[in-house]
Amino acid sequence: MISKYKNKLNSQKIMYAVCLAALPGCLTTIWFFGYGVIINLFSAILFAMLFEALILRVRNKSITATLKDGSAAVTGVLLGLSLPPLIPVWMVCVACFFAIVFAKQLYGGVGQNLFNPAMVGYVILLISFPLAMSTWPAPRGLVESPMEFVALLGIKLSMVNMPDGFTMATPLDIVRHRQGLTINEVWQTANGFGSVSGKGWEWINFAYLAGGSFLVFLGICRWQVIAAMLATLGVLAAAFYDGGSSLSTGSPMMHWFGGATMLCAFFIMTDPVTAPDTTRGLIIFGVGTGMLIFIIRVWGAYPEGVAFAILLMNMTTPLLNRLTQPEAANPKDQANL
């Protein structure tokens, strides 16, 4: 499936390049949110590869050859980066189980899955444990002293309860449920809240943007889908932005550099398996994702819409492929006639 990209790099090298490009974002997330992110990353990669190996074993397939292609590891990395740093490790395990076993291996493994595995794992956790999934630690600079490692370990292993004062809702969540305050008032009341989209988040998104540009430069992910998504999100945000009144939906900058926008744009949406193959299909895919992210963020019950938007657009991928392919190049049409 990845060979569709007509790229000289093989799939293994692509996976390494993706991990490398995610590194700036990884490090920035760790810098702002602490060791929890590292534990998430390692446990997610470990569980993802474990479940992959388990299923391959059950199906009598070569374990090493498949694990080496790195796709399970990439799913682990994406889950590790998108899950909140303080959720217990067993929830990470549940997410990996649904991502690898249900979303990927039941459909025949790498290259045949319909939905983005990491996003399936994320959404299953989000609808099952909404509280744990919307509790983020306050970023560096907003807490007096970072949490001690032993205390963190206790939380990750579900042995102690979450202490007060370390956690806060994410900026998108706060803006969504601000009860009639103007955007400026929110920025002031929420204690040193960053300048654009919340402390820490704007830097994390910027780091993903920088790392992702490297992928675009290498030709690993196609820029059309990214541009279409960011443009749509920006246009919608600008159209509904009224300068920050109490009913405002947030500036384009907040939507671009808030939440998981850049992670989604460069690392999740560009998954070659679950996105359309044709350029026109990709553009429609990007526009749809941008629209859905905005709609769910602004009017939905969940503060962040990225994961849902990806899954919803994944459903349209086969149809987009079919509709945007040139007539003669579509063997399915001929078969049906």
Place this chain on the structure above:
Amino acid sequence: MPDALTILLTTLFVHNFVLVQFLGLCPFMGTSRQIDSAVGMAAATTFVLTLSSAISYLVNAYLLVPLGIEYLRILAVIFVIAVVVQLTEIVMKKTQPMLYQILGLFIPLITTNCAVLGVALLNIRQSNNFFESVIFGFGAALGFSLVLILFAGLRERMAGADIPKPFRGTAIGMITAGMMSVAFMGFTGMG
């Protein structure tokens, strides 16, 4: 008209009949193996649903309520649906023989599509007026059509996949439908 648009979008996405309310699952699983038959089924169901919700409203408002025989409501609504389905079948047999052959058995099955009955009864329970009933029926039908065609696309793509033996066919279809339903939960809280 903003009201109509709200009803339409809510029934289409937020309260999607198949993925959120779990109605009409039999044709959803049964006619989704190929996009072509899914499109046919979607068109037929859209026609039947819209028409039957309109007629059911009229029957309820001008026949059942004035005569005080609301207890015959389910019977009357099923009768209306059956008549509309028969009409569709006759029209389709004459005008679209190819499609009729593909859908075959499924046309009469629209009668037992619980989404059709569900729409008619929900319309009465929510005391929608005539216009709202028609929009509600049309929105439900569009929602059904949308997810049916998307699902058919996904299943066509799965046809060549190396799915583990015990999960082939309906099993993986059910899992896929479950994931679609999970994705539609993103619309929770709107409208």
